[in-house]
Amino acid sequence: MNYSNVDNNNNNQVWTRYENKMFENALAELDVSSPSLFEKIMAKMPWKSLEQIKSHYEKLIADIAMIEMGEFCFPNGADVDKKRKGAPWTDEEHR
Template identity: 40%
Template sequence: MASNSKGSSAVSATPSPVWTKQQNKQFERALAVYDTDTPDRWHNVARYMGGAKSAEEVRRHYERLVVDVERIEAGRVPFPLGYGATPPAGRGGAPASVDVVERR
C-alpha cells in the first residue's frame, strides 16, 4: 500500500499550472516563431520559454487556448463587464446582451 503515495503524486501533478502574463506573452512570441509546420514544435516552444515550461505543458496550454477561442467565437462565452458592457440601469443584473468583439 505504500506504493499508492507515488501514484497519488502523479495525479496531483495533472492540474494545469499557473501561467504569468509574461509567460503568456513569451508563449505567444514562441508560437509566432514556431508555426504548425515546425518539426518538434512543442519542444522548440518550451526551449524558447527558457525551461519554465515543458513541451507537454506548452502543448496542453495551446490546446486549452484553442478550445477557449472556439467557445468565444461560437458565442458561448460572454465578455466580462470590464470589456465595455454595463448592466442595465436599475436592474442590477447582467446585461441583456453583450457585444462580441471579433479579434483576428
C-alpha cells in the first residue's frame, strides 16, 4: 500500500478506508481504558504518529457523541429514517 500522501506534520490528514478499518478493528480488539491504548494502536499502524492516532480517536469520539445526540447530518441528504420504497414481500417469498 502506498502511504505517500501521509504528511506527518498534519494531524488533520485524510485517512483511507483501509486505515479507518484498521483503526476500528484495533479499538475493537484492545482495551480502550488502557493507558497505553494509543501506543498499542500505533504498533499496529506504525506509519501513523501518536499525535495522528490521538487526533483521529478524539474526532471519532466527538462524532459518536453527535450521532447519539441526534445532531449528525448524513451526507448527500440521506435520511436513514425513511422507509425504502418497493413492494412488500409475499408470504411465499418470505419462506
